Amino acid sequence: MATSDHTYHPELTNAGLDAAAPVTALDEFGQPRDGHIAAERALTIYLDKREIITLMTLGTKPELLILGWLHNQRLITNLEQIRCIQVDWITGSAAVITYDGVEGLDEKLGRKTVTTGCGQGTIFGSLMDDLEKITLPRVETQQSQIYGMLQTLNNHNEIYRQAGAVHGCALCLDTEIQLFIEDVGRHNAVDAIAGHMWLHATPGHDKVFYTTGRLTSEMVIKVAQMGIPVLLSRSGVTQMGLELAQKMGITLIARAKGNHFLVYNGAENINYDAIPEQHLRPLAVNQA
Amino acid sequence: MATSDHTYHPELTNAGLDAAAPVTALDEFGQPRDGHIAAERALTIYLDKREIITLMTLGTKPELLILGWLHNQRLITNLEQIRCIQVDWITGSAAVITYDGVEGLDEKLGRKTVTTGCGQGTIFGSLMDDLEKITLPRVETQQSQIYGMLQTLNNHNEIYRQAGAVHGCALCLDTEIQLFIEDVGRHNAVDAIAGHMWLHATPGHDKVFYTTGRLTSEMVIKVAQMGIPVLLSRSGVTQMGLELAQKMGITLIARAKGNHFLVYNGAENINYDAIPEQHLRPLAVNQA
Numbered sequence: 001m002a003t004s005d006h007t008y009h010p011e012l013t014n015a016g017l018d019a020a021a022p023v024t025a026l027d028e029f030g031q032p033r034d035g036h037i038a039a040e041r042a043l044t045i046y047l048d049k050r051e052i053i054t055l056m057t058l059g060t061k062p063e064l065l066i067l068g069w070l071h072n073q074r075l076i077t078n079l080e081q082i083r084c085i086q087v088d089w090i091t092g093s094a095a096v097i098t099y100d101g102v103e104g105l106d107e108k109l110g111r112k113t114v115t116t117g118c119g120q121g122t123i124f125g126s127l128m129d130d131l132e133k134i135t136l137p138r139v140e141t142q143q144s145q146i147y148g149m150l151q152t153l154n155n156h157n158e159i160y161r162q163a164g165a166v167h168g169c170a171l172c173l174d175t176e177i178q179l180f181i182e183d184v185g186r187h188n189a190v191d192a193i194a195g196h197m198w199l200h201a202t203p204g205h206d207k208v209f210y211t212t213g214r215l216t217s218e219m220v221i222k223v224a225q226m227g228i229p230v231l232l233s234r235s236g237v238t239q240m241g242l243e244l245a246q247k248m249g250i251t252l253i254a255r256a257k258g259n260h261f262l263v264y265n266g267a268e269n270i271n272y273d274a275i276p277e278q279h280l281r282p283l284a285v286n287q288a
Numbered sequence: 289m290a291t292s293d294h295t296y297h298p299e300l301t302n303a304g305l306d307a308a309a310p311v312t313a314l315d316e317f318g319q320p321r322d323g324h325i326a327a328e329r330a331l332t333i334y335l336d337k338r339e340i341i342t343l344m345t346l347g348t349k350p351e352l353l354i355l356g357w358l359h360n361q362r363l364i365t366n367l368e369q370i371r372c373i374q375v376d377w378i379t380g381s382a383a384v385i386t387y388d389g390v391e392g393l394d395e396k397l398g399r400k401t402v403t404t405g406c407g408q409g410t411i412f413g414s415l416m417d418d419l420e421k422i423t424l425p426r427v428e429t430q431q432s433q434i435y436g437m438l439q440t441l442n443n444h445n446e447i448y449r450q451a452g453a454v455h456g457c458a459l460c461l462d463t464e465i466q467l468f469i470e471d472v473g474r475h476n477a478v479d480a481i482a483g484h485m486w487l488h489a490t491p492g493h494d495k496v497f498y499t500t501g502r503l504t505s506e507m508v509i510k511v512a513q514m515g516i517p518v519l520l521s522r523s524g525v526t527q528m529g530l531e532l533a534q535k536m537g538i539t540l541i542a543r544a545k546g547n548h549f550l551v552y553n554g555a556e557n558i559n560y561d562a563i564p565e566q567h568l569r570p571l572a573v574n575q576a
Contacts, residue, residue, distance in 0.1 A: 023525075023552065025542075025550035025552045026550065026551040026558070027551075028564060029560075029563055029564070029566070030558075030560045030563065033550065035550075037525050037526060037527055040528035040529065042505075042528070056504065056506070056528070143316070184502070184526055216328060216472060217344060218344070236326065238325060238327070238472055240344070242311065242325060259316055261315070261316050262314065262315055262323075263315075264311065264325075267318075270314070272317075275316065275318065276317070278317070
């Protein structure tokens with residue numbers, strides 16, 4: 001794999017597949033309509049030949065997804081432990097081979113049993129434990145930068161536009177999109193971005209994380225762990241997502257679409273340098 | 289708890305909480321806007337005093353969620369094993385007490401370690417194994433019934449309309465909504481409906497399952513296990529969701545909103561008795 005930096009890179013396959021499949025459905029007139037649906041594939045991770053988990057994924061960036069998943073689950077903390085990741089779609093498996101095994105794997109998997117699950121498929125307990133250690137820088141975000149990002153992002157939602165049923169996440173620097181990943185689950189898309197950042201030792205402090213999905217506790221925690229201080233979403237916010245953002249000082253901007261957005265936390269970090277014309281202001285005020 | 293039938297009912301608390309919390313956010317004009325956001329609460333399940341999992345939930349129907357979760361995870365197969373479920377929000381815990389313990393719990397939890405996870409928080413492996421045993425009846429669905437359901441459902445999306453950031457699922461009989469549950473995760477909403485059906489020994493063969501969320505493999509599998517032969521969604525379909533529906537003979541209707549819908553599987557079971565006026569037909573045909 002080509003490296004743009006001097007960090008260590010494990011050997012990775014490049015087994016990304018097409019995101020959408022053609023399909024014909026009957027509409028309300030009983031007439032056939034051609035279109036596309038999002039792919040969804042089961043990928044079972046074997047860590048040093050031991051079966052760990054089955055992820056359901058779009059399958060476009062399986063190696064980054066596995067890297068980010070291993071990292072976010074705290075199963076592997078040092079990239080240099082990993083010799084290779086080999087994704088094979090014929091068997092729906094990903095072989096992760098380490099140099100020296102994973103110390104305390106049994107204990108780590110035991111922990112997983114207790115806390116993994118419906119928190120959208122993450123190890124919630126462990127994630128929460130680590131939050132105390134996180135300090136995020138306070139950065140200023142320009143309103144014009146938000147609009148610039150939204151404009152650029154508009155051009156990136158390709159799979160969604162083609163096939164629907166996916167979530168997109170993006171890593172942004174100023175108004176530039178450094179990485180845009182879609183998946184059938186938003187936790188996969190954020191894991192894949194984490195995998196990319198881990199692989200390239202990308203700092204988070206100067207980035208904005210964008211997602212089409214909702215800002216739940218899991219999203220806020222994962223993005224905080226990536227060291228990113230600003231979160232931008234097309235969707236809404238949950239109460240726990242907001243509370244965690246308040247605790248960690250994350251700027252939380254949601255319902256961002258066109259010229260509209262709502263700042264749920266960190267409004268003091270927003271520089272309102274591009275306020276729209278007042279006649280565009282909605283009359284209803286009870287729509288946060 | 290009041291019983292409307294003669295099945296056994298374990299003792300359940302009634303600890304549902306409000307779904308939304310008031311919040312003020314700053315809009316793009318830098319002006320405050322009052323609104324609501326969806327609650328999100330961590331609920332840790334203790335099965336006979338043993339910590340099993342932490343679920344992130346809206347918290348409106350915690351007992352049904354836990355019942356359905358235990359059932360769908362195959363941890364408890366017989367309702368009469370359960371003495372009581374006590375939800376206590378002060379500690380964020382739910383105590384599930386059985387009469388005689390759960391046989392093979394270690395093994396069941398061990399299995400969970402292998403297969404649980406990013407498949408939206410379900411035990412994908414076990415679920416797949418059971419699919420072979422499922423046979424669903426072939427039922428006819430009237431187009432007029434679909435429109436009737438959509439009309440009734442329109443009045444039910446209350447939390448979504450108020451706070452956003454939630455998914456709704458409904459159990460429908462003809463055009464009547466028997467149960468409507470919203471949660472921050474669609475897997476929770478479907479689990480809670482499964483819990484309700486388990487508790488009341490509700491048959492699935494004559495029902496339609498509606499969801500605002502996407503029809504992924506997990507949704508199709510869970511609904512099939514509930515014995516429901518028709519799935520209706522406001523959102524899209526994934527490829528694996530479609531393949532599973534084809535395999536099990538589930539009628540799959542997606543993108544259902546207003547007069548529009550797309551039948552992805554089981555079109556032969558739809559009686560087109562309410563085809564809209566032809567002038568409403570869109571010109572573009574490439575939008576399945």
